[in-house]
Amino acid sequence: xxxxxxxxxxxxLATAVTxxxxxxxxxxxxxxxxxxxxxWRAKLAGEHAQTSHADLVSKLAAAxxxxxxxxxxxxxxxxxxxxxxxxKAYDAFLxxxxxxxxxxxxxxxxxxxxxxTDLRFKDTLHTAARDAGYKPKVLGDRVKADGLTLLxxxxxxxxxxxxxxxxxxxxxGAEHELAAYAKQHxxxxxxxxxxxxxxxxxxxxxxxxxxxxxxxxxxxxxGGSWLTDILKPGEGGGYVDPLQPAAPR
Numbered sequence: 576x577x578x579x580x581x582x583x584x585x586x587x588l589a590t591a592v593t594x595x596x597x598x599x600x601x602x603x604x605x606x607x608x609x610x611x612x613x614x615w616r617a618k619l620a621g622e623h624a625q626t627s628h629a630d631l632v633s634k635l636a637a638a639x640x641x642x643x644x645x646x647x648x649x650x651x652x653x654x655x656x657x658x659x660x661x662x663k664a665y666d667a668f669l670x671x672x673x674x675x676x677x678x679x680x681x682x683x684x685x686x687x688x689x690x691x692t693d694l695r696f697k698d699t700l701h702t703a704a705r706d707a708g709y710k711p712k713v714l715g716d717r718v719k720a721d722g723l724t725l726l727x728x729x730x731x732x733x734x735x736x737x738x739x740x741x742x743x744x745x746x747x748g749a750e751h752e753l754a755a756y757a758k759q760h761x762x763x764x765x766x767x768x769x770x771x772x773x774x775x776x777x778x779x780x781x782x783x784x785x786x787x788x789x790x791x792x793x794x795x796x797x798g799g800s801w802l803t804d805i806l807k808p809g810e811g812g813g814y815v816d817p818l819q820p821a822a823p824r
Contacts, residue, residue: 699725703741707753709768717761717768722746 610618623631650656657665671677700718704711706728718725726742733740741753757768 696725699727702728703743703753704770706739706741707757708770709753709757710770713764713768717757717764718743721760723756726750
């Protein structure tokens with residue numbers, strides 16, 4: 576009987592040491608009250624010196640169950656224990672596909688987003704250029720160089736008429752009418768910015784080639800242009816269209 580008690584006590588001591596876990600048998604530095612393995616064994620021996628055989632068996636069974644529970648719940652080496660919320664998030668991620676499939680979709684989404692942003696910029700740029708009377712390419716270069724954001728054009732009343740006016744936003748978040756900003760900051764580029772027919776220059780004038788319009792005119796004074804006189808058939812060797820029927824004589 577005494578031998579059995581000693582055996583159970585030894586098993587219980589060994590089990591208790593195992594339950595404490597690896598690394599807990601050495602006292603921590605700083606005197607935190609943790610016991611060494613020898614001190615722990617001595618403490619348990621004192622506690623169970625008067626314990627009955629039945630109590631030792633019960634404690635041993637409880638210790639074994641605890642060891643089994645801890646072993647089954649132990650995280651594999653290199654693994655990670657997840658909380659309930661983390662486990663739900665992980666399951667939701669797996670439902671999207673394999674990591675490679677998810678990465679492919681993300682990359683494609685990033686490319687599509689870039690293309691969409693570029694298309695929207697070009698559309699806004701052409702609208703602003705049209706409303707301001709600027710060349711889109713030159714305007715786009717200036718907008719990017721100054722870090723501006725093109726804003727939707729706004730309907731403004733000018734000289735009693737409602738017109739569309741382009742606006743931009745600078746890096747500080749301040750909004751400006753595009754034409755006013757260009758005049759203030761892009762003075763050297765204004766000529767290059769202007770689209771044809773919007774700069775106020777009607778083009779170089781030309782002289783009419785009328786018969787009585789001065790030097791070099793037709794002395795006949797018919798009032799028509801020199802081209803009309805040449806093409807007019809008749810006496811004097813005027814031009815006759817060979818495809819037309821001959822005039823009756």
